[in-house]
Amino acid sequence: MKPAPFKYFAPANIAQAIEMLAADDQARPIAGGQSLVPMMNLRLARPSALIDLNRIPGLSDIRETGEVLCIGSMTRQATLLRSPLVRRLAPLMTDALAFVGHPPTRARGTIGGSIANADPAAELPVVMLALDADFVVRGSTGERVIPARDFSRGMFETSIREGEILTEIRVPSRQPLARHAFLELARRHGDFAIVSVGVNLTLNVDGKCEKARVVLGGVGPVPVRCAAVEAMLQNQPLNQVNFRAATDAIDPGMIEFESRGASRDYRLHVARVLLQRALESTSRSTDAKSV
Amino acid sequence: MKQSLKFSVNGRPLELNVEPRQTLADCLRVELGLTGTHLGCEHGVCGACTVMVDGDAVRSCLMFAVQLEGAQVVTIEGVSPPSGLSPLQQKMREYHALQCGFCTPGMVVALHHLFMGNATPDEAEICEAISGNICRCTGYQPIIAAALALSRENGGA
Numbered sequence: 001m002k003p004a005p006f007k008y009f010a011p012a013n014i015a016q017a018i019e020m021l022a023a024d025d026q027a028r029p030i031a032g033g034q035s036l037v038p039m040m041n042l043r044l045a046r047p048s049a050l051i052d053l054n055r056i057p058g059l060s061d062i063r064e065t066g067e068v069l070c071i072g073s074m075t076r077q078a079t080l081l082r083s084p085l086v087r088r089l090a091p092l093m094t095d096a097l098a099f100v101g102h103p104p105t106r107a108r109g110t111i112g113g114s115i116a117n118a119d120p121a122a123e124l125p126v127v128m129l130a131l132d133a134d135f136v137v138r139g140s141t142g143e144r145v146i147p148a149r150d151f152s153r154g155m156f157e158t159s160i161r162e163g164e165i166l167t168e169i170r171v172p173s174r175q176p177l178a179r180h181a182f183l184e185l186a187r188r189h190g191d192f193a194i195v196s197v198g199v200n201l202t203l204n205v206d207g208k209c210e211k212a213r214v215v216l217g218g219v220g221p222v223p224v225r226c227a228a229v230e231a232m233l234q235n236q237p238l239n240q241v242n243f244r245a246a247t248d249a250i251d252p253g254m255i256e257f258e259s260r261g262a263s264r265d266y267r268l269h270v271a272r273v274l275l276q277r278a279l280e281s282t283s284r285s286t287d288a289k290s291v
Numbered sequence: 292m293k294q295s296l297k298f299s300v301n302g303r304p305l306e307l308n309v310e311p312r313q314t315l316a317d318c319l320r321v322e323l324g325l326t327g328t329h330l331g332c333e334h335g336v337c338g339a340c341t342v343m344v345d346g347d348a349v350r351s352c353l354m355f356a357v358q359l360e361g362a363q364v365v366t367i368e369g370v371s372p373p374s375g376l377s378p379l380q381q382k383m384r385e386y387h388a389l390q391c392g393f394c395t396p397g398m399v400v401a402l403h404h405l406f407m408g409n410a411t412p413d414e415a416e417i418c419e420a421i422s423g424n425i426c427r428c429t430g431y432q433p434i435i436a437a438a439l440a441l442s443r444e445n446g447g448a
Binding site (some may be wrong): 001002003004005006007008012027033034038040041042050052054056078100102103105107108189190 | 317318347349354
């Protein structure tokens with residue numbers, strides 16, 4: 001239960017960090033370390049060097065720019081959970097963060113680390129897909145932006161290329177008539193989800209659903225949007241009949257994962273129950289939620 | 292190759308040479324002899340190794356000592372008075388909040404951290420604070436009861 005030896009570097013800026021990463025293809029950046037260090041202790045990960053991002057200034061700002069909430073990749077999950085700006089502009093993220101680990105892991109764990117680690121049962125990637133987030137990554141050839149929908153490649157695999165570092169997460173600000181909900185089932189609170197569901201709806205002035213984003217996590221290698229469910233909700237008012245039709249529309253083929261104690265049938269059932277509850281909670285919430 | 296490190300533990304400034312792969316937990320126990328910090332799972336699940344770093348309760352098995360340049364670390368030894376028990380420890384004793392005692396340092400540090408920011412936590416806040424700490428003997432209820440008793444003593448409901 002002790003990690004293999006490695007070299008340790010604490011670069012003072014992002015350019016240095018990128019240079020260090022480029023110099024050694026077995027080196028890995030470390031953010032909060034709440035997933036990487038367990039993997040190293042179990043020797044499931046054996047990086048030759050750790051490039052510590054914790055000493056780089058300017059990677060943990062939370063700010064509103066136009067209609068976009070910009071979050072530095074090294075922002076701690078605990079900071080985000082407490083942030084009034086995040087609650088106002090991306091309340092779905094605040095709700096989901098309460099399910100992410102425990103206070104001591106959130107004190108270290110970062111938003112960027114969770115997204116880049118791409119655990120199939122993690123909460124934040126579900127939120128990012130439901131919110132249409134963009135990810136800014138930087139490498140030796142400059143910066144590029146990856147939309148959340150193009151980000152996940154597989155279990156623990158993302159479109160971040162070797163030598164690139166995730167620096168910022170950009171989330172469109174909440175619209176006045178938006179409704180949201182995040183729910184999950186885990187064996188114990190704070191564990192990774194067996195199934196999680198993120199719902200992000202935009203209503204029109206008649207109270208009908210103009211845009212629906214419904215995302216399931218924990219059911220397959222990457223979070224998935226439920227296109228059939230979204231189509232059922234499109235242009236419909238929020239009521240029980242439509243919720244039932246929407247939950248029935250979950251494609252059983254989306255449930256890929258199966259484990260002892262959580263079969264595909266079980267996960268499908270849980271996904272339906274959670275989605276039903278999530279949709280019901282969106283119809284109860286009000287628009288005049290001021291923070 | 293060892294790297295030099297300057298930080299403070301329980302208010303005492305220290306200068307050490309550490310191997311990068313040594314976790315904070317092992318550094319405390321092996322280099323500094325502070326064996327009050329317990330190591331249960333060594334992969335961030337059990338919470339027995341909880342200490343405070345710069346005011347946050349964190350898992351010391353998930354940080355490398357070399358990352359702590361300039362940091363202030365407080366361990367279970369640092370939250371205990373030189374003699375006798377802290378008010379929290381006293382309540383835990385009264386309420387039989389430990390049996391084997393293995394998880395106790397982590398529980399005490401997590402609750403100490405809670406009480407630092409909130410002298411009168413309610414039951415939900417207490418449960419949240421120790422939600423990342425596993426205890427295999429007490430069933431948790433006496434721990435919660437002890438923390439609630441301290442909260443009441445501090446003027447909480």
